[in-house]
Amino acid sequence: MYRYDEFDHQFVRERTEQFRDQVRRRLSGELNEDEFRPLRLMNGVYLQLHAYMLRVAIPYGTLSSRQMRRLADLAERYDKGYGHFTTRQNIQFNWPKLDDVPDMLAALAEVEMHAIQTSGNCIRNVTADHWAGVAADEIEDPRPWAELIRQWSTLHPEFSYLPRKFKIAVTGAEADRAAVAFHDIGLRLKRNAAGETGFEVLVGGGMGRTPMLAKTINAFVPKDRILAYLEAVMRVYNLSGRRDNKYKARIKILLHEEGDAAFRRRVEAEFQRIENPTHLVPDKELERILAYFASPAYEALPERDPQLAHNLEANAAFRRWHEINVAAHKQPGYAIVNISLKPVGGIPGDATAAEMRAVADLADAFSLGEIRVSHAQNLVLPHVRKRDLVALWHGLVKAGLATANVGLVTDIIACPGLDYCTLATARSIPIAQALSRRFAEAERQSAIGGLKIKISGCINACGHHHAGHIGILGLDKAGKEYYQVTLGGSEGEHPSIGQIIGPGFSETEVVDAIERIVNTYLGLRESGESFLEAYRRVGAAPFKETVYAAH
Amino acid sequence: MVQAKDIRQVLTANHLKGGHVVFLGEGGSWTAWIDEAVVARTRERAAELESKGTEQTTLNIVVGAYLVDVVEDDGKIRAAHIREHLRTLGPSVRPDLGKQADSQQPDVRQGPAFI
Numbered sequence: 001m002y003r004y005d006e007f008d009h010q011f012v013r014e015r016t017e018q019f020r021d022q023v024r025r026r027l028s029g030e031l032n033e034d035e036f037r038p039l040r041l042m043n044g045v046y047l048q049l050h051a052y053m054l055r056v057a058i059p060y061g062t063l064s065s066r067q068m069r070r071l072a073d074l075a076e077r078y079d080k081g082y083g084h085f086t087t088r089q090n091i092q093f094n095w096p097k098l099d100d101v102p103d104m105l106a107a108l109a110e111v112e113m114h115a116i117q118t119s120g121n122c123i124r125n126v127t128a129d130h131w132a133g134v135a136a137d138e139i140e141d142p143r144p145w146a147e148l149i150r151q152w153s154t155l156h157p158e159f160s161y162l163p164r165k166f167k168i169a170v171t172g173a174e175a176d177r178a179a180v181a182f183h184d185i186g187l188r189l190k191r192n193a194a195g196e197t198g199f200e201v202l203v204g205g206g207m208g209r210t211p212m213l214a215k216t217i218n219a220f221v222p223k224d225r226i227l228a229y230l231e232a233v234m235r236v237y238n239l240s241g242r243r244d245n246k247y248k249a250r251i252k253i254l255l256h257e258e259g260d261a262a263f264r265r266r267v268e269a270e271f272q273r274i275e276n277p278t279h280l281v282p283d284k285e286l287e288r289i290l291a292y293f294a295s296p297a298y299e300a301l302p303e304r305d306p307q308l309a310h311n312l313e314a315n316a317a318f319r320r321w322h323e324i325n326v327a328a329h330k331q332p333g334y335a336i337v338n339i340s341l342k343p344v345g346g347i348p349g350d351a352t353a354a355e356m357r358a359v360a361d362l363a364d365a366f367s368l369g370e371i372r373v374s375h376a377q378n379l380v381l382p383h384v385r386k387r388d389l390v391a392l393w394h395g396l397v398k399a400g401l402a403t404a405n406v407g408l409v410t411d412i413i414a415c416p417g418l419d420y421c422t423l424a425t426a427r428s429i430p431i432a433q434a435l436s437r438r439f440a441e442a443e444r445q446s447a448i449g450g451l452k453i454k455i456s457g458c459i460n461a462c463g464h465h466h467a468g469h470i471g472i473l474g475l476d477k478a479g480k481e482y483y484q485v486t487l488g489g490s491e492g493e494h495p496s497i498g499q500i501i502g503p504g505f506s507e508t509e510v511v512d513a514i515e516r517i518v519n520t521y522l523g524l525r526e527s528g529e530s531f532l533e534a535y536r537r538v539g540a541a542p543f544k545e546t547v548y549a550a551h
Numbered sequence: 552m553v554q555a556k557d558i559r560q561v562l563t564a565n566h567l568k569g570g571h572v573v574f575l576g577e578g579g580s581w582t583a584w585i586d587e588a589v590v591a592r593t594r595e596r597a598a599e600l601e602s603k604g605t606e607q608t609t610l611n612i613v614v615g616a617y618l619v620d621v622v623e624d625d626g627k628i629r630a631a632h633i634r635e636h637l638r639t640l641g642p643s644v645r646p647d648l649g650k651q652a653d654s655q656q657p658d659v660r661q662g663p664a665f666i
Binding site: 027033047051080095096097098099347418424427433476 | 567568570571572608609611615632633637638642645648
């Protein structure tokens, strides 16, 4: 894992003390709220419905057991005993007091964490494939590049006051688990005909009120030129992105209005203009970063573990969990373990301090002390020996964290919605809970197969509803919550934006409507056909027919 | 028919230091409970409350003061819109947290009906 150098330590320490003074000045009245708001947002502090909220960055979703324990400590000492893992691989604390935040940031700095770039019109925390470095289908670990971009973008004077927030995601695998097409910039590591690796650069994706899929503006940028290329994209955006209308300020709107070809020409011209040796990634610095992401010292193990085979045979509950939550690892004899934070009836992404500590302990015992956070609001133990899987599973069962539903209908993404968020127009969590209870039965979930339901409590789409196979958007209709349903959205290698199927539903109708959609799929699917495949084959008509016939 | 002047509004804000939701009560003090809020029944009174909110914001006691519509039922005050209603309670999905957990008022503990 990446370790702070002296510059990182000093910078985060100074930033914490700077914010401590800003809080002091705010509380003493030296700063008014208009002056203070941008300062607190630069340090991840929002004022939400019930209290302040602190959003802590988890760069590219990777954290150590030590860091997870510190998050648990913060949850207990300064919050109400829990945290919420977000769709951007961060964690949010929902109840801190303003005068406690500097101490929280100081405690985070001790374990090389911070809340910088989790808000504001800057380059936000860079996200990555949560299986980065261990996935069997990976070309190369994207995290050194995500870390390089983090270092490049932090405090970059040219890009600290962009027209709007800016999100970058990086993946190094064939299967896209980082939703790169839904980001302002998506980077996909690829290999060219000469066998060299470089980046496919996608620009202009996003969710929100105007969902768009990113366009490939360069199919292959050599790795050592990537910062120069990013700088060219950012510079064109910074110069021409709209600042007069926040709803039209994202790069996706600029790209759409200028047209792909014209935008690409401007970026390429800027790239040619600025490219010089000072923009190359220095070999020495890259080697230093790469060293932190080197594969751990894996044991040489056989791919097949006989004891595991026996345990799978003997224990049906373990077998089910293994089938659903365990993924292929690049290293023989090892596995990737996904920990669901979606228990039946639970709040997606929430974890108590006790659960965080349990995961940290299990990471130490079975995953070389490393944990990942996925954009689906789950956790991952990336380095588990196959022979340890059953012991790990027992530990997860004991901690209440062995829900076997990753990728299934109850593995629902939901933003905090109107239960917490000041921007929300409707609640999203209760819908997720009700759906989770409705589809709780294990055999039913397995029969339905892979199905992603994503729920947002407002048009800002933090719950990624545009990318849901079934998307649910909560809105306010004359003071009442109601829910619009979309079908056919998807991230991944063949991304698509979900399409609205018709009039929305009340909170008491929407769960039945979703169940009818799922039952319609079960009735029309062909052998082995997933929900998304079936939808793409038949379109929305059969679903509309059954949903609105009973409406 | 409700006349334009027949309003029911209270002034709400967030406490600067703690961030928690407060309402302007009698005597210009802030209270955590909407039932203890001063209800403006005329535009003029609402403007007075707003003015007080601006003053308290300037004094750095609260943040973001604004008026919200309420309904009065059996002498109890309830926020008219669900967003504001949730602010008076806490998250509907965590009845153990927020005002609904702190309150000694049994009916507040029930939270909003949902699904």
